[in-house]
Structure formats: structure tokens, C-alpha cells
Amino acid sequence: MNDFRIPTLKRKKKVAAVPATPEPVAEMTTVDVLIVGAGFAGLGTAIRLQQAGVKNIAILERGSEVGGTWRDNQYPGAACDIPSNLYSYSFAQNPEWSRGFSGSREILGYVHQLVQRFDLAPLVRFGQNVVSMDFDEASGRWSVRTDNGQTHRARSVVMAQGPLSNSSWPKISGLETYEGHKIHSARWDHSYDFTGKRVAVVGTGASAIQIVPELVKQAAHVKVFQRTPAWVMPRPDYASPEWSKKLFGRIPRAQTAFRELLYWVHESMAVGVVWTTPVTRLFERLAKLYLRSQVPDPWMRRQLTPEFRLGCKRILISNDWYAALQAPNCQLVTWPIANLAPKGIRTVEGIEHQFDCIVFATGFDVSKSGAPFPVTGLGGRKLDAEWSRGAQAYKSVSVSGYPNVFLTFGPNSGPGHNSALVYMEAQIDYIVQGVKKLLDENLKVLDVRAEVQKAYNAGIQKRLLRTNWNSGCRSWYLTEDGFNSTMYPGLATQYRAQMARFEANDYRTMRAA
Amino acid sequence: MQLDLTKMLAKIKDSQWALADIDWDAPGRELVTENAELYPKLKAFMADLMWIEHVGARGFAAMAKKAPTEELREIYRYFHAEEQKHANAEMALMKRWGMLDDADTLPEPNINIRLVVEWLDTYSDQMPLSVLGSVIPMLEITLDGALCKFLLDTVDDPVCHAAFEKINADEARHLGVDFHVLEMLGHGPLYRQGLEFVAKLLDPRLMIGIASYLPLLNKMRDNLVKLGLKEEKLYEAIRKYERVGGTPGGRRNPWFQLISRQGRWVIDRANWAYHVPVDALVKLTARIPASALPAVPTWVKQLTWKPAA
Ligand SMILES: Cc1cc2nc3c(=O)[nH]c(=O)nc-3n(C[C@H](O)[C@H](O)[C@H](O)COP(=O)(O)OP(=O)(O)OC[C@H]3O[C@@H](n4cnc5c(N)ncnc54)[C@H](O)[C@@H]3O)c2cc1C
Numbered sequence A: 001m002n003d004f005r006i007p008t009l010k011r012k013k014k015v016a017a018v019p020a021t022p023e024p025v026a027e028m029t030t031v032d033v034l035i036v037g038a039g040f041a042g043l044g045t046a047i048r049l050q051q052a053g054v055k056n057i058a059i060l061e062r063g064s065e066v067g068g069t070w071r072d073n074q075y076p077g078a079a080c081d082i083p084s085n086l087y088s089y090s091f092a093q094n095p096e097w098s099r100g101f102s103g104s105r106e107i108l109g110y111v112h113q114l115v116q117r118f119d120l121a122p123l124v125r126f127g128q129n130v131v132s133m134d135f136d137e138a139s140g141r142w143s144v145r146t147d148n149g150q151t152h153r154a155r156s157v158v159m160a161q162g163p164l165s166n167s168s169w170p171k172i173s174g175l176e177t178y179e180g181h182k183i184h185s186a187r188w189d190h191s192y193d194f195t196g197k198r199v200a201v202v203g204t205g206a207s208a209i210q211i212v213p214e215l216v217k218q219a220a221h222v223k224v225f226q227r228t229p230a231w232v233m234p235r236p237d238y239a240s241p242e243w244s245k246k247l248f249g250r251i252p253r254a255q256t257a258f259r260e261l262l263y264w265v266h267e268s269m270a271v272g273v274v275w276t277t278p279v280t281r282l283f284e285r286l287a288k289l290y291l292r293s294q295v296p297d298p299w300m301r302r303q304l305t306p307e308f309r310l311g312c313k314r315i316l317i318s319n320d321w322y323a324a325l326q327a328p329n330c331q332l333v334t335w336p337i338a339n340l341a342p343k344g345i346r347t348v349e350g351i352e353h354q355f356d357c358i359v360f361a362t363g364f365d366v367s368k369s370g371a372p373f374p375v376t377g378l379g380g381r382k383l384d385a386e387w388s389r390g391a392q393a394y395k396s397v398s399v400s401g402y403p404n405v406f407l408t409f410g411p412n413s414g415p416g417h418n419s420a421l422v423y424m425e426a427q428i429d430y431i432v433q434g435v436k437k438l439l440d441e442n443l444k445v446l447d448v449r450a451e452v453q454k455a456y457n458a459g460i461q462k463r464l465l466r467t468n469w470n471s472g473c474r475s476w477y478l479t480e481d482g483f484n485s486t487m488y489p490g491l492a493t494q495y496r497a498q499m500a501r502f503e504a505n506d507y508r509t510m511r512a513a
Numbered sequence B: 001m002q003l004d005l006t007k008m009l010a011k012i013k014d015s016q017w018a019l020a021d022i023d024w025d026a027p028g029r030e031l032v033t034e035n036a037e038l039y040p041k042l043k044a045f046m047a048d049l050m051w052i053e054h055v056g057a058r059g060f061a062a063m064a065k066k067a068p069t070e071e072l073r074e075i076y077r078y079f080h081a082e083e084q085k086h087a088n089a090e091m092a093l094m095k096r097w098g099m100l101d102d103a104d105t106l107p108e109p110n111i112n113i114r115l116v117v118e119w120l121d122t123y124s125d126q127m128p129l130s131v132l133g134s135v136i137p138m139l140e141i142t143l144d145g146a147l148c149k150f151l152l153d154t155v156d157d158p159v160c161h162a163a164f165e166k167i168n169a170d171e172a173r174h175l176g177v178d179f180h181v182l183e184m185l186g187h188g189p190l191y192r193q194g195l196e197f198v199a200k201l202l203d204p205r206l207m208i209g210i211a212s213y214l215p216l217l218n219k220m221r222d223n224l225v226k227l228g229l230k231e232e233k234l235y236e237a238i239r240k241y242e243r244v245g246g247t248p249g250g251r252r253n254p255w256f257q258l259i260s261r262q263g264r265w266v267i268d269r270a271n272w273a274y275h276v277p278v279d280a281l282v283k284l285t286a287r288i289p290a291s292a293l294p295a296v297p298t299w300v301k302q303l304t305w306k307p308a309a
């Protein structure tokens, strides 16, 4: 361990609601790497940094528990839609996955295991909500402020606050006038008993498709409000047999081989999902056949048939979505929502649909045109302003003018067809190289060259034009103006190749005195 | 007629109303229920009217999938729902007037409307925007829009007036967009429009559509006369289609040309070459038993007079 240690809140494995660390504004100590966010990305970065010998790390987490996405999304039915063996870190495989696609709690358990296994608990400081960060050119230090008035100093910062960590409420007029119970999918209220209740679910995206089949089992009546139907494919889920758990436990290479297989299956799907090819049409036909086999009523089928190209928005996978919608106590409502009233939802066909509880499965605020919090770089430049017309970075990790800062899940790093963690690992290993360079060469400034970043983005945007995401539908991948600052236009294999080596020449450096 | 669709969409969203905004139990129902002569005719007329909303609704639903911009698609989604709202409100009036045989069964329309709805449900999703975008304005201006206005001349019940004030305001916006699109459809090379037109006209699916559409206008004319209204009123609306739609762009659209030509034939009662066969079709279709038609599509079952569900 490093001689330096930040005072951390000692915590047992799982504690509910820990108040913000009530410390005085401590004398300013500087860490080598400050990580914002203790989700998969933040924790993974810490693990790899430690393995590379970087020990002076602190993780600031605004919540009271690690896990990010999987801590927040605990709605009934929550699960990953990439097989668990691929939706996990290759450097920390888990032979114990109970299913092909594990549930949210099990994934959260895996995150907790990471913390234990790699002894990350001492690094994490909870209740630290980062509100701004500023670069001091003279010292080459970042000052990171949190909303409880503390300032943390660091030689480098990894922004791992997550792309989907801020839940968003829909812009429906009268939202605040509704007097019944409101629940957001990403802030599930486990104390609410749905038994015998009349429930609305607003939204038909990745979360709703998992929630509705569960709610239908419990509630008296469920109405699902749909704006745009998505492409839905069946999910090849299964309960892991005991022998495979044993095998993977004893021979990790067997699990690696399985993971490789899953990886290549997903890579090959990019041919239809990312770009428009005959395979896209084939997938669309398969999805329509699946819909046809599930929904006999032609009108309902029509309402559930997407009008955009497959892959333009996230493809959803489910085995029970269509069945749930046709349950006797469920109804699909496709009328536009006019407004919320005290007792329920008024739709444009003039009817007030009344409910005891409305579940909003309406997604997240994604900062694709703006910074997640104010970030001030060289010469007082503001990230928020620079990103106002769409976020841009170099290889999704570095932003020119903001030295020594690294992003996970940054601009144009999103996969449409493969596990986010595959991309994340590539980012993390790149970041480790960058941090090592910064520390080993005692740099004050490690800043990607503006022209390098510009050329990189020109290439990315050109390649994006030919992808399905830019084929005309409206999705959270795009800004209001249709700029794509979220997705990576290529195979995971291409992305990993571009991240494999930290090209020092792409960066401007300045040594500390 | 050029329109700012962005502003129109915002206005549509701002002008939403619900069945709950109207007091369906307010005094005045006896103005209808105690008019023994009007009552049975009005009952049939209201049933037709409700279903005519459906004709528009199904047309808009199809257009919502075909419109060239996201904005227009959204407008059509709203219009589709608004037509359903009109039908719901009309059903609520029927309920108020004791015209529903049983609270949960839908009133039966005349066979010609059924045939058009049936055709729309089967084929409208396969028809190009040029066909739908040209014929929907005609249906709206003559039936959806105009019939509502006629009704107000006949019925004094203040609740009916309150409801139709809202419905007519919606219809004014529908017509604005209808004619905007009609104009838009006339842009683009004439020869291509001509080719598409001829190819489509020969499409047997469309021929069935025309065969169900022609008797509808004559049938509704007869119904108006039965209700004691002047058929001249319907003709005014038909003329309006030609007048309002006859912009430079509209005139370049062969579908507009065809539909307004047919409108002129409808108006001209002396044109026996048109009216003899079409009236015969009305008589012929009247003999089709309802049981011969396929079951009503499931979207119809969402109709309700209940303001809250
Ligand atoms: C319901 C759901 C299902 C998903 N399923 C899949 C899947 O199957 N496959 C897949 O590849 N991807 C999936 N994803 C995407 C998922 O977000 C990523 O895979 C991954 O979990 C992101 O990890 P992260 O660490 O980057 O972000 P997060 O997990 O969101 O973690 C970010 C952390 O940062 C903290 N934080 C945020 N802002 C601040 C701040 N200002 N100060 C301090 N702390 C802050 C948050 O509290 C959070 O703990 C899913 C996402 C959701 C929402």
C-alpha cells in the first residue's frame, strides 16, 4: 500500500443510507488518481490501476453503495441483456452466474465481490457528489469539488460517472398534479405493494419490457403507454447447469473460451445491427415472424411493429413482453399522452385513465450535449460550452484542453451489439497507460492535441453516417439536432485495436518542475 | 395553403380537451329525447357519424406511418386519436340521449360506412400517401367536418353544442393540415405523378376502395335528406374541396383532379351516367347482411362513452 491514505469512511459490506462524510474541510492532500463514480467503470479502473502499481487512488461516489446502474435499477425483472459471461470483466470472471442473463441483484452482488476481492473498500468515499472540477495550470492539479463543500486535489481524474446514471422524467404537462404514487424505474420503491392496484407503465423501452411481465403477475390491472414500438427479439436465456459452474470454477480457461464464443457471436451480429446489410433485413424478418407468432390480433401487431430500421434504436430482447401485453389484466395504450391529471393520465382520445400508481420507465438524461457537471480546463475553458453542440473526445477518452482527465463511456464509445464492459476494459487499459505515463514521467500536463482530436472525430462522424443509428429515427443516441455523440461506428474488435496503444505523440506534455 | 407544421403541432398539443371537460348530465337532454319526430332519425345519424370519425381515424393512422417528416407523423398520430375522441364524445351524446341499446354495445353504422372502414383497415396501410392524402381531405370536408355542422342546425341541446364546439375546432385544424398536404403532394415531376397515378388506379385493391367509397357519398346524401336537411349543404362542402384544394400544387396532383371531378358528378343530380349506377350500388350494398362482413377490427372496441377508465 502507498504511504498515503485518504481518510475513508469505514463501512460494512452493505449499509443503508450513509450520511455524507461529516468531515471538516481537510488539509488538501493530493491523490494521483481521483475517480468519479463507483460503478463498473470506476471500480474496474481502480482494479487495473492497482494491478499496474498505481495505489494512490480515491473514488468519489455520490451514493451510499457501489454498483451504479445495478444499484439503481432494481425494478422487478431487471436483468442484463448481454449474456453475463460477457457482461462481466475478463480479469474477474465469475463461474457462479446462475443464468445466461443474470438479474440485477446478482450483477450487483458481482460488483460487491469485485470490491472485496480487490480490496477496493478503502478507496471509496461515499456521499461525495461531485459538482465541479477545475484545472490549475501552475501546479498541474485538478480541484474537484463536491456538494458538501469539500475539495479534493488530484494529479489526474477519471470521470466514470456513468452514461445512464441520472434518471429522467418525461416532459408531460401536469406531471406534478398527479396525486397517486409515482415510481421511476431507476429508483424503484420496494415498499410499494402492487397487489390489487391499477398501474400505468409509461414507456416501452429496455426497462419497461422487463418490468411489465412482472407487474402483470401482481397488479390488478396494468396499462402500458407506448410512443414508439421497438424491435424485439427472443432472449436465449437459461439457468446455468451445475456442471458448467463447476467446470468454469475449476478450469477458468473453459469459461474464457465460452466468453470468446459469446464475444464473436455478438461481433458477427454487428453486420446487421450496426450497418444496413441483407442481414439487417433478415433480422427484421425474424423479429416480425416472432411478433406474428406471439400476437394474433392484426391491429395490435400493427401497433407493435416498428417503423424504423432495426438497429437504429436499441434492440430489445424478451421472451415474455408480448405475452404480458396480451394478459387479460393488461392493455397496450398507443394514444399520445395529453397530460397528467390528479387521478391519472389523459390521452388524446379524450379519456382519463385512472391509476393508483404510475411507473415511469422513461430512461435517463444522457449528457450528449453538455458536461455532466462544470469542468474548467486550460485557460478557463468550459467543457459544457464546448460540448453544447455535441460531445467530442479523442478515442472517447481524452478531451483536448482538459489535461490529465480521462473519460470512461465517453463520447462515441457506445456499442450497439456487444457488451459495454468489453469497451470499458479497452478504455481502462488505455487510461492505465496514460496515468502511468503521467506519473512515471512526472508530467504536469498530458493533453491530447486539438488537431489529433479533430481528425479523429471527422473520421468517426463520417463512418457514423453509414450506420443504422443515423438512419433517420429519433433516439437517445442523438442530440436534438441529430448529432451522434454516443455510439462507436465499428466492431468491438476495431475499438479495442484503436485503444490498445496509448500513442504518446498524440498528446502534448509538460514536465513538472 | 402553406402552413407552419411546427406551430401547428404545438397548437394541437395546446388545444387538447377531454371528455371529462364536458358535463354530460347538464340540463337540456329533453330537447332531443322529447322530439319524437327527430329522435329515431338522429339515432341512426349519430351512429353513422361516430363511424365516420373512424374513417378519418383509420386514414390518419395509416398516414402516420407514411408521412415524410417526424413532425407530420406526430400530427397524424394526434389526429388519429382526436377522431377517436370525437367518436367517444358522440357516443357520450348518444348515451345522454338514451340512444345506446345497451351501455357497452357499439351502435351499428350503415353498411356503406362499414364497407369503407373495412377497406381502410385492410388496405390503407398499403396505399401511398398520395392516395390517402388526397381522399382524406374530401372525406373530412364533406363528412367529418360538415356533418357535425349540420347537426347543430337540427339539435338544440346545449351539451351537444358544447361538445361540437370543441370537435369543430379540432376539425378546423385537421382541414388546415389536410389541405397543406394536398398542396405538398402536387410538388415533384408531373410525369412521375402521372405514371404513379395510372399504375395505382389499375391496382385492384384501390378499385375495391373506390367501389366502397362512391356509394358512401350518395348514401350520406340520402340520409341528410331524411334528416330534413338540404342536400345543397353537402354540395357546398364538396365544392369547397375543389375550391380550397385547387391551389397550383393541388391542381398538379392527379388524385385531386380525379376526386374533385367525381365531386362534381355527385353534385350534378342530372348526371344519370354517374347517379344511376352509384345509386344502384347503394341499393345493392344495402342488401349485404352485416353477418357477411368480417368482425369489426379490434381498435373499434376501444370506443367508449366513459370519460374515465
Ligand atoms: C437498466 C439498464 C440495463 C443495462 N443493461 C446493460 C447490458 O445488458 N449490457 C450492457 O452492455 N450495458 C447495459 N447497460 C449499460 C450500463 O449503464 C453499463 O453497462 C454500465 O453499467 C455503466 O457503468 P458505469 O460505471 O459507467 O456507470 P454507472 O453504473 O452508472 O456508475 C456511475 C456511478 O457514478 C456515480 N455518480 C454519477 N455522478 C456522480 C457525481 N457527480 N459525483 C459522484 N458520483 C457520481 C453514480 O452514483 C454511479 O454509482 C444497462 C443500463 C441500464 C440502465
Ligand SMILES: [Fe+2]
Pocket (backbone or CB within 6 Å): B053, B056, B082, B083, B086, B144, B145, B171
Ligand atoms: Fe372528426
Ligand SMILES: [Fe+2]
Pocket (backbone or CB within 6 Å): B056, B083, B140, B144, B145, B170, B171, B174
Ligand atoms: Fe377530422
